[in-house]
Amino acid sequence: MIINHPILGPRDAAEFVYLGDAALINRPDGMTASVETFHDYLYLRDNPAGEHRELWYHEQGDRSWLVVTRNTVTHEITKVELARDVARAQGRSK
Amino acid sequence: MRFSALKILKEALTGHKGWQPMWRDPVPQAEYDYVIVGGGGHGLATAYYLAKEFGQARIAVLEKGYLGGGNVGRNTTIIRSNYLLDGNEPFYEFSLKLWEGLEQDFNFNAMVSQRGILNLIHTDAARDAATRRGNAMLLNGADAELLTRDQVRAMYPWLNFDNARFPIKGGLLQRRGGTVRHDAVAWGYARGADMRGVDLIQNCEVTGLRIEGGRIRGVDTTRGHIGARKVGVAVAGSSGKVMSYAGMRLPIESHVLQAFVSEGLKPFIDGVMTFGAGHFYVSQSDKGGLVFGGDIDGYNSYAQRGNLPVIEDVIEGGMALMPAIGRARLLRTWGGIMDMSMDGSPIIDKTHVDGLYFNGGWCYGGFKATPASGWCFAHLLARDEPHKTAAAYRFDRFLRGAMIDEKGQGAQPNLH
Ligand SMILES: Cc1cc2nc3c(=O)[nH]c(=O)nc-3n(C[C@H](O)[C@H](O)[C@H](O)COP(=O)(O)OP(=O)(O)OC[C@H]3O[C@@H](n4cnc5c(N)ncnc54)[C@H](O)[C@@H]3O)c2cc1C
DSSP, rough: OEEETTTTTTEEEESEEEEEEGGGGGGTTTTOHHHHHHHHHHBBBOOOOEEEEEEOOOOTTOOOEEEEEEEETTEEEEEEEEEHHHHHTTTTTO | OOOHHHHHHHHHHHHTTOOOOOOOOOOOOOOOOOOEEEEEEEHHHHHHHHHSSSOSSSEEEEOSSSSOOOGGGGSSOOOOOOOOOOHHHHHHHHHHHHHHHHHHHTOOOOOBBHHHHHEEEOOOOHHHHHHHHHHHHHTTOOOOOOHHHHHHHHHHTTTTTTHHHSSOOOEEEEEEEEEHHHHHHHHHHHHHHTTTEEEEEEEOEEEEEEEEEEEEEEEEEEEEEEEEEEEEEGGGGHHHHHHHHTTTOOOOEEEEEEEEEEEEEEOOOOOOEETTTTTTTEEOOOOSSSEEEEEEEEOOOOSSOOHHHHHHHHHHHHHHOOOOGGGGGEEEEEEEEEEEEEESOOEEOOOSSSSSEEEOOOOHHHTTTTHHHHHHHHEEEEHOOOOGGGGGTTTTTHTTTTTOOOOOOOOOOGGO
């Protein structure tokens, strides 16, 4: 698989480390969220067959986190964004 | 259908015209007491034990493709009970004991071969860990032997003992571990279930779960609605998809695992062996091919095929351990979809829906579990309480902080 890095261009997926569903960006507030909310965040997954937005870390590159939109049935990658941009678009400031 | 030497002789002389299909091809009934979703090893074993050990009737297995076309026919056929943790070891030892009696039990040759599994040790720390694991196995009634470097050398003199980075310092051997002809396991259970009246329904994909007032009523399939008092789901890599029909999200991700077979070689590995420094394991099939594998690819996948970087990584592991294979050619590679759980251990449990039960999260190690998984799932379905060896395999262990994490990796399925 080739990941088209927004800054570095096409890179082999083997340069990256895979974390999982990009929903992991939305971590609940540790001071207010219930144990059940945290359980669901940490352990439960949608695990779709088809389009999946997921976090990849460019460990052997510029060390940026990417949100890759990839089809889990065909492995086709249709979109690559900087995770930073995705998080900021959701109102995260840091 | 039954086999005998006499029958083979007779068929050989009469042009093989008298062989019958091994099981019926029934039309689905309107309703069953038990519907098992998934005709892999676990689903078929569940139906077999439900009928045979728990005396239940009106059972159907629904399979979207053909029986045994999933992971049960794609794995590298290793069986063992060399686990460390209390939640796991009694279960896998129960399974190994069932393997030992399986062929007599279902009267079918599954080529259960207890050729031994050897986990190699490369550092002092790894020897400590292997000692501890071996002791845990012994405490649970399994067999385990710690081998010195010389004992390993006597078994496999051609291994790369003096690799500068990962010298071989010994091994943990379980002699009762080994390999089993995987397809024959599916066929043996299928035939045994069919003979006890279980309807095995192929080309029948479950597309919905009919739930009314918090109770299961049946399943929607590509062959119409089928009513059921109880439904047990055992669909391995498709777990997330099928359980989503009940509105459930699971502590599971689906990942692809690849396996490899070399061209046929003369016998030189008579057991199963695992490299302790990289992820590589190997055995030699009765046809002579080296059957080997390593890590999962590491990203969510339903594709049943993997990518080249993992192939390179696995082969590098093989070359580091046994340079002798360098000139052997690779014959085939393939992939299967793993139901990777958040702690690397399985789930056999009820759900929030009355009459709906789940069996999954087997990761890359569910083949060895097939007999015990079937037995324990049948126990749960028939009696509504967990079998004592599967009592820890509950959904709520993540909420209770009671993970069964053999590798200590945390909630990161691609590291288990
Ligand atoms: C390459 C590879 C190597 C492995 N090596 C080993 C090993 O050496 N030792 C070991 O212990 N384990 C190993 N495993 C793991 C083991 O194969 C699996 O954990 C185990 O087979 C899973 O259980 P099963 O046999 O029931 O799965 P499967 O055979 O996959 O059965 C699930 C069935 O459900 C069906 N299904 C799915 N969705 C639906 C639906 N909606 N309706 C109806 N049917 C459906 C599928 O078609 C499939 O037939 C390996 C796996 C792979 C892929």
